[in-house]
Amino acid sequence: MSDPRLPVLVSACLLGRECRYDGRHNRDSALERELDARGERAVPFCPEEHGGLGTPRPAAWLEASAADVLDGRARVVTDAGIDVTAQFRDGAEGALATCVAHGIAKAYLKERSPSCGSRNTHVAGALVAGRGVTVELLERNGVRVSGVEGRRE
Numbered sequence: 001m002s003d004p005r006l007p008v009l010v011s012a013c014l015l016g017r018e019c020r021y022d023g024r025h026n027r028d029s030a031l032e033r034e035l036d037a038r039g040e041r042a043v044p045f046c047p048e049e050h051g052g053l054g055t056p057r058p059a060a061w062l063e064a065s066a067a068d069v070l071d072g073r074a075r076v077v078t079d080a081g082i083d084v085t086a087q088f089r090d091g092a093e094g095a096l097a098t099c100v101a102h103g104i105a106k107a108y109l110k111e112r113s114p115s116c117g118s119r120n121t122h123v124a125g126a127l128v129a130g131r132g133v134t135v136e137l138l139e140r141n142g143v144r145v146s147g148v149e150g151r152r153e
Contacts (some may be wrong), residue, residue, distance in 0.1 A: 026150030047091030118147035
């Protein structure tokens, strides 16, 4: 029997998977309860792991906006200056493909991530207002993204 709940994309770290850059998670029990109450089914996804970056991995940030990264005008680099743009783009494309495959129109992603941040992300080593690479691609393709800080009980 198929699951009648509406599928939504959720950052895997918010569901307790230890896939953050530092090998930890951001499990958000409140989000899990909210999804259940709304009749939504989480489809876990980590764009950075999907893009081929290991866990743990060096911290990374955008050189400019996520739009500039997707449009080829900026890169994503680690704190050591290593270019990981291709991995971030591959992860974003994997998230979009997952949404298409599951008929997903809504996502709950980890705020402040260079991939998943919807209101705040890291640019040039600082936390700034703006979107992560995955959020930018999803929003361009009609997937509504809500940012979740994580770690709520």
